[in-house]
Amino acid sequence: MHELATSEAIADVVLEEATKREAKKVLGVQIEIxxxxxxxxxxxxxxxxxxFEETIAHGAKLDIKLTKPEISCPECDYKGTLEMKDDPVYHLVLPSLSCPLCGSGKVKVEKGRGCTVNRIKMVCP
Amino acid sequence: MKVVEPDEGEILDIELDEDLLRRNRELAEKNRKLLDQYNIRAIDVMGSIGSGKTSLIMQLATRLSGRHKIAVIAGDLTTTIDAERISSAGANVIEVNTGRECHLDANLVRKAISELNLEGTDLLFIENVGNLICPADFPLGSHYRVVVISVTEGPYMVVKHPFIFIDADAVAINKIDLSQAMGVKVEQLEQQLLVIKPELKVAMTNFRTGEGIDELIEALRL
Incomplete structure (x- = not known):
């Protein structure tokens, strides 16, 4: 349910920026999740x-990208994506917060937790 | 409705890079600094509805009240049931009603902390709203995060909600006395947890009898 709260925050950021620049219309918003x-x-x-209904952002093109998480390992300096391990019992893949190179469990999540408004395209006077 | 047709030259493409969850993270860091200033250790208790979050806090409060000055921030949608239960175990409780929200956030916790007697506290439990999804996106400023799951939620709890465990330090697999009746293999749940995060401390618990509480106390270095 926190999509609603997050969307409200996104809408606030977009409309605040548009008001600040006295935009007539918001054409597109690029969001990264x-x-x-x-x-x-x-x-x-x-x-x-x-x-966005009944605002200047009504009908704006919404480009929402889901980005891959990235981790780093302090023990072998691995930097890259998270490993997904198969669970043969349930035929499911589980994300694994361990280093795919050296197996260390002390890895740090570098990317993949945020929700960012990257770009706004708007018509300004 | 009037449609504005822009000329090409009038279109502004603005790079913003505004991270919406960053505001919460920044507030969480402030909470953490304030708690550190008063030497208060804070533990965020997350978990599904009915898994045993309140029972865990009651057990810990009863056992640790001799050596710690305990306070509890109890998050709940609208009722004070949990807060009253914890109060009866002797802890100082602040209730936070989230209304329609499905998680606590750093701002609500900041307000709750401002109501606390900080000098008279050295251990703070923050009971999150019963939910295995949303609370993971909202760090509160706690030092440890505990997730409580129970066998009555069935055998697929861990594989269905793997991401909440990535941010956890310890997990209690609760109601283990019912595992046979539920047909749930607790060892399998533990294995799945350790695949997700090898560093996790996992305790098998029964909060009605107090089984496994000592293991958790040790895991959380209380």
Whole structure:
């Protein structure tokens, strides 16, 4: 359910920026959602379209990308994506917060937790 | 509705890079600094509805009240049931009603902390709203994060919600006395947890009898 709250925050950021620049219309918004966040891009889009109704951002093109998480390992200096391990019992893949190179469990999440408004395209006077 | 047709030259493409979860993280860091200033250790207790979050806090409060000055921030949608239960175990409780929100955030916790007697506290439990999804996106400024799950939620709890465990330090697999009746293999849940995060401390618990509480106290270095 926190997609609603997050979408409200996105709408605030976009509309504040548009007001500040005296924009007549917002044409597009580019949003990045980290793969380790719990936000569902489809739901964010749904709420955002509702939040933008009757505003200058109504009908703006919403470009929402889900980005891959990245980790780093302090023991072998690995930097890269998170390993997904198969669980043969359930035929599911589990994200694994361990280093795919050296197996250390002390890895740090570098990317993938955020939700960022990257770009706004607007018509200004 | 009037449609504005822009000329090409009038379109502004603005790079913003505004991270919406960053505001919460910054507030969480402030909470953490304030707690550190008063030497208060804070533990965020997360978990699904009915898994045993309140029971865990009651057990810990009862056992640790001799050597710690304990306070509890109890998050709940609208009721004070949990806060009253914890109060009866002798801890100083501040209730936070989140209304429609599904998680506590750093701002709500900041307000709750401002109501606390900081000098009279050295151990703070923050009971999150029962939910395995949303709380993971909102760090509160705690030093440790504990997730409580229970066998009555079935055998797929861990594989269905793997991401909440990535941010956890310890996990309690609760109600283990019911594992046979539920057909849930607790060892399998533990294995799945350790695949997700090898550093996790996992305790098998029964909060009704107090089984496994000592292991958790040790894991959290209380």
């Amino acid at each position: 980290g793969g380790l966040s719990f936000l569902n891009p489809e739901q964010v889009k749904f709420w955002l379209e509702i939040k």
